[in-house]
Amino acid sequence: MREGEGPCLVLSGPGSGKTKTLVHRAAYLIEKGVSPSRIILITFTKKAAREMLSRIKVLTGKEGEKVYGGTFHHIGNLYLRRYANEAGLAPRFTILDEEDSKNLLSIILKEKGEKNLPKAPVVQKIISLSINSQKKIEEVVENFFPYLDKDTAENVSGVYELYRKRKEEGNLVDYDDLLLKWKELLLYPGVGEKISSDFLYILVDEYQDTNVLQDEIVEMLGRTNKNILVVGDDAQSIYSFRAADIGNILRFPKKYPDAKIFKLEDNYRSVPEILQMANRLIENNTEKLEKKLRSSLSSGKEPVIRSFSTAYEQARYIADIIERKSELSETAVLFRAHYQSIELEVELVKRNIPYVLRGGPRFFEKFHVKDLLAFLKILSNHRDETSWQRILTRIEGVGEVYAGKIVERIYQCENLESAMSREEEVFSLFAKEDIKKELQGMFTAFRESIGKTAPKAVDNFMNNFYEKYLHYTFEDARERKNDLKRVKELAENYESIEDMLAEFSLSEDYRDEERGSDKVTLSSVHQAKGLEWETVFIISLKDGYFPHGKALEEGLVEEERRLFYVAITRCKRELFLTYPVYDFKEKESLLPSRFLREIKDEDYLVEELPEDDVEEEGWEYF
Secondary structure, three states: OHHHOOOEEEEEOOOOOHHHHHHHHHHHHHHOOOOHHHEEEEEOOHHHHHHHHHHHHHHHHHHHHHOEEEEHHHHHHHHHHHOOOOOOOOOOOEEEOHHHHHHHHHHHHHHHOOOOOOOHHHHHHHHHHHHHHOOOHHHHHHHHOOOOOHHHHHHHHHHHHHHHHHHHHHOEEEHHHHHHHHHHHHOOOOHHHHHHHHOOEEEEOOHHHOEHHHHHHHHHHOOOOOOEEEEEOHHHOOOHHHOEOOHHHHOHHHHOOOOEEEEEOEEOOOOHHHHHHHHHHHOOOOOOOOOOOEEOOOOOOOOEEEEEOOHHHHHHHHHHHHHOOOOHHHEEEEEOOHHHHHHHHHHHHHOOOOEEEOOOOOHHHOHHHHHHHHHHHHHHOOOOHHHHHHHHOOOOOOOHHHHHHHHHHHHOOOOHHHHHOOHHHHHOOOOOHHHHHHHHHHHHHHHHHOOOOHHHHHHHHHHHHHHHHHHHHOOOHHHHHHHHHHHHHHHOOOOOHHHHHHHHHHHHHOOHHHOOOOOEEEEEHHHHOOOOEEEEEEOOOEOEEOOEHHHHHOOOHHHHHHHHHHHHOOEEEEEEEEEEOEEOOOOEEOOEOHHHHHHOOOOOEEEOOOHHHOOOOOOOOO
16 A cells, blocks of 8 residues: 555556556555545546446445545535535535526627627637636637637626626536636635545546646645545647646646656557557657557557548548458547548448447538538529528528528529529618628628539638638637538539539438447547547548648647547557548648658558559658
């Protein structure tokens, strides 16, 4: 037990048994006579907390039920209930879930009536990032929402003050308050010392994912007895966009100079060839804690690096291999961003290969993609009432009733060009100038797209109307714009809007719930963390895609490298790294990802394109 006394950092590589370490540490302490009620286990998800507490109970019997465990937010709620008065709350306070929080912010935004304000989801995200990173709202806007101006940041600060007061008046707390007020409670004279002294041992899971606020809570919890054991892997810190701070784990040995460091480097998941690649990759990071993965398995297949002329060839190659697999559920295709998987989704549908997409709807079912398709459908058929309803109601102040009145007038016209000539008649339905202005932008997009190609229509849709809507409506506007950019790229391959819509509709009609459970997994790397498969494809490995262009702009290459490391280490046996060398949209050849250059090794199986397939000379292809 002595080895685990005081501050301890357990560096746990992927597949090395992190959960087992925490569970057995708690069980060992109980076996040595430590009261389980004086052990606190903090993790990030309810599922992880349930699994660990259940395994502790299996090892220790009923005594294990007394371990104080759960997520940061769950434990924060328990303490705020116990010390509500000290936290400035009435005992029966209500917790706002994310939807409740958005609704309250929507009410405040409507009352405030400011024009230069995003919608509730964006405001909510800005406030949350500010609280969890402990940074000013102006700094958060500058770092995470650069397309919003300085006035917007000031207005959001004003909304936050109103939101905070409204919560106080209603005895309400949101998820971020559960952490913020727990921290304040730990600073409260007498109470903070009591909570800290309650626990002899503090065990923290996934420490690399903690934000500044959570790190401060852990530090204050351990200030009395000093027995803080954190488990994590700096090489898997990939959530800075959620305010996770890799500095928490990197600084741990400096914050606690007497800290003991234990390294779990034996990997029980992947063959040596895959781990050799992962080790070589992560060596290129400068901000890291040294460790090297070792495989407990016998030698296996070398990873394959493969280039293609286009993303369509990449999709066909992957589908060819998947078709030969006997167990689809042990195969995954990973990508940096969802828009990179579209060609593959279309190819899988064509071949009737069942797949499941982690972390959201299929590409053609996404909210913003369906908006764009509705715009294109109207260009093809101006009497498409469903599409008109969808597009018109994107304008704030235009509900279903007014959309119906507009559609009535459009139905009286022989074609879209004639309908657009009646815009003044449509504008007269509304008194507010901002509604008229938005409608004018939409009608301009339609007018300028009549008779034009689908790619040109997409540009008109974005430039005249939809881009501003994305920025002020969604906190992930940039990713949504990339999705629509990819639709434009796909449109280059069709002679008409009608041909494109017909093929996309087939993809929309495909539903995985109609299939069995044996399906290929398609997933972003972020959504794949914590999972594993026998066979893994990592696709579109070219600069600007992976590493992501935004990350290159913002100097986040090391986090992108960690993300690639996570992707590689999801694989047990067969790893394929692929990329297309030509971009139809930009009409240029593309450099392979810098990460591929970093891991290049003569032992890897490199499948090169025939020389005739390379569009330009001078690039180094693998």
